[in-house]
Amino acid sequence: MNHDNSVLTFVELGPDKSILAISLECITAARRLADAFGGAVHGLILGNSVGEAAEELAHYGLDRVYVQDHRLLETYHPETTCSALLKASETLKPKAILLGETLISIDLAPRAAFALDTGLITDCVGFEIYESDIHFIKPVYSSNVMAAYALTTKPYLVTIRSRALDPAERQDDAGAEVIVLDLKLDESAREMEVIERVFEEEEGPKLTSSNIIVSGGRGMGGPEGFAQLAELASLLNASVGASRPPVDLGWAPPKAQVGQTGEKVGPSVYIAVGISGATQHIAGMSASRTIVAINKDPRANIFKIADYGVVGNHEEVVPAFHEAIKSMLRQGGRG
Amino acid sequence: MNIIVCIKQVPDPEGPQDCFAINPETVRVEPRGIPPVLSLFDENALEAALRIKDAHGEEVNITVVSVGRRVSNAVLQKALAVGADDLVKVEGEAFESGSLDSFATASALAATIKQIDAYDLILAGRQAADWNAGQVGIFLAGLLGLPAVTLARKVEIQGKHAVVERLHPNGYETVRAPLPAVVVATNEVGEMRYPTMIQRREAKKKPVKAWGASDIGFESPPQNRLVLKRLFSPEMRQGQCQLADGETPADAGRNLARRLRDDGIL
Numbered sequence A: 001m002n003h004d005n006s007v008l009t010f011v012e013l014g015p016d017k018s019i020l021a022i023s024l025e026c027i028t029a030a031r032r033l034a035d036a037f038g039g040a041v042h043g044l045i046l047g048n049s050v051g052e053a054a055e056e057l058a059h060y061g062l063d064r065v066y067v068q069d070h071r072l073l074e075t076y077h078p079e080t081t082c083s084a085l086l087k088a089s090e091t092l093k094p095k096a097i098l099l100g101e102t103l104i105s106i107d108l109a110p111r112a113a114f115a116l117d118t119g120l121i122t123d124c125v126g127f128e129i130y131e132s133d134i135h136f137i138k139p140v141y142s143s144n145v146m147a148a149y150a151l152t153t154k155p156y157l158v159t160i161r162s163r164a165l166d167p168a169e170r171q172d173d174a175g176a177e178v179i180v181l182d183l184k185l186d187e188s189a190r191e192m193e194v195i196e197r198v199f200e201e202e203e204g205p206k207l208t209s210s211n212i213i214v215s216g217g218r219g220m221g222g223p224e225g226f227a228q229l230a231e232l233a234s235l236l237n238a239s240v241g242a243s244r245p246p247v248d249l250g251w252a253p254p255k256a257q258v259g260q261t262g263e264k265v266g267p268s269v270y271i272a273v274g275i276s277g278a279t280q281h282i283a284g285m286s287a288s289r290t291i292v293a294i295n296k297d298p299r300a301n302i303f304k305i306a307d308y309g310v311v312g313n314h315e316e317v318v319p320a321f322h323e324a325i326k327s328m329l330r331q332g333g334r335g
Numbered sequence B: 001m002n003i004i005v006c007i008k009q010v011p012d013p014e015g016p017q018d019c020f021a022i023n024p025e026t027v028r029v030e031p032r033g034i035p036p037v038l039s040l041f042d043e044n045a046l047e048a049a050l051r052i053k054d055a056h057g058e059e060v061n062i063t064v065v066s067v068g069r070r071v072s073n074a075v076l077q078k079a080l081a082v083g084a085d086d087l088v089k090v091e092g093e094a095f096e097s098g099s100l101d102s103f104a105t106a107s108a109l110a111a112t113i114k115q116i117d118a119y120d121l122i123l124a125g126r127q128a129a130d131w132n133a134g135q136v137g138i139f140l141a142g143l144l145g146l147p148a149v150t151l152a153r154k155v156e157i158q159g160k161h162a163v164v165e166r167l168h169p170n171g172y173e174t175v176r177a178p179l180p181a182v183v184v185a186t187n188e189v190g191e192m193r194y195p196t197m198i199q200r201r202e203a204k205k206k207p208v209k210a211w212g213a214s215d216i217g218f219e220s221p222p223q224n225r226l227v228l229k230r231l232f233s234p235e236m237r238q239g240q241c242q243l244a245d246g247e248t249p250a251d252a253g254r255n256l257a258r259r260l261r262d263d264g265i266l
Ligand SMILES: Cc1cc2nc3c(=O)[nH]c(=O)nc-3n(C[C@H](O)[C@H](O)[C@H](O)COP(=O)(O)OP(=O)(O)OC[C@H]3O[C@@H](n4cnc5c(N)ncnc54)[C@H](O)[C@@H]3O)c2cc1C
Pocket: A142, A216, A217, A218, A219, A220, A242, A243, A244, A245, A246, A257, A258, A259, A260, A261, A262, A263, A273, A274, A275, A276, A277, A278, A279, A280, A281, A284, A294, A295, A296, A297, A300, A312, A313, A314, A315, B013, B014, B040, B127, B128, B129, B132
């Protein structure tokens, strides 16, 4: 396949068809790569009734927006969406395809890499650009080491970790040209059948946009511990996060997981209760402005990165902390 | 029914960070003083297989496959102790984990699984805890010409199909894929069960096949698409933790609240 020097950005939309922040961060990454290649940056939206989103996307400094509107693309389907991405790649022949590291791309990017016979770097956090070469940086050994990779095949396929780069900014310009694709999709090659979809309404503030996060770990001991954290969170208008074990054990929902394989968060305040501070957890929350730790083990790693802390059993510390905050809020409002 | 679970042996990712020594010349990580363990998501994959065995009984046979420069029986015995029936390990210099990218690794696993021949379901983990690539499961499915279902949090067998609950950005979805299939497990499957002392002892008697590159026809691995250029240490956040104390833990909790208030944090 012949490639031009363009970078294609796969843009994801939320349930309300708004552009995800991670996709805007991808555009920033795409621009840096395209500048190195001397090529253009294009955005790609695959969805159903996404004309408005495409028009909106046109204002984020892209050279062109490609959109495929199709009823089969209403929600992600591993085989259908991948075949659409492959057809788009075949039509547009980009030198690189960038996706945000999300639950969609964890499935989609390796499928596309296999079909395109090309190499894939997942969870990339930055680039080193040399005259004739680009190195893609990603955490390895579960966030204990950083690695720089080169790719030997094209198109380069890369997924970008959220919060690694600043999002592209909206510009009040005429907007890039929007081109409607007609990729001729069908279901004939589908092997996987979706029987049921269970979509959960989000309660309370979203983890990634919360100003305060109250997060629990294995040390919470069970769902009761998390119920207490939820009360504290509602008092602080915060959302509830978790380390991995509570998610494995069903004490907290998958979406609450913070860390290398969960959400990357950067709130003003992150309160970690019963969390030891494994490197893989820190990978998701070290951008927090202030970190507060409550842990019964004074040697827990979390105290090495925390700004404030208490050594003690959460069952005794958290209720007293909660009551004290409550009376302070009653006295003086928030400030 | 034959289930194959792909398990990688890795240095314990939860070891202290300074144990992951970098050798800049060889561009390799040389773990110091941390034991090898089963990669975490692979334990979830095995747990998913064990639950199928719980549901379907003795007709289910679980084979663990592990490829590496050296694969320790002692480490893999944990998989046999919790209920896997046999182990196929494939060892040799060619399988050094830093030398193979995900495509080459998947090629080695595909060659091994073709030798094993009889399989209905193949399970892998979401990503290996050493290079964190997150690709081998889907590549393996591609190489074997099988459907792949990823991000699985629950796996059941219904007749000739795998019925899988998989994570979706807005919740989850249930999908059905014809067997044989590859299913890639995530941690929401749940933690792997613990073996009893008796199970640990029994595990030593379970069959282990030790193969080399020539046994799976893997003398010349495919060319790597990813080339590792450099390794370096990540920057770590350093805090100056101010500990709040008090007569009792409850006192300390109240003092923490006060301090956060005084400093304008909350
Ligand atoms: C590839 C890979 C990806 C991973 N991704 C993630 C990820 O995204 N997010 C993540 O969090 N982890 C992730 N992990 C797992 C990570 O390695 C750790 O296992 C996990 O973060 C530990 O969670 P924890 O701190 O809650 O549990 P533990 O390490 O078991 O710590 C529990 C803590 O609670 C304290 N405690 C116990 N009882 C009490 C009490 N009554 N009161 C107060 N404190 C108490 C203990 O002192 C201890 O410090 C990943 C691992 C791998 C290999």
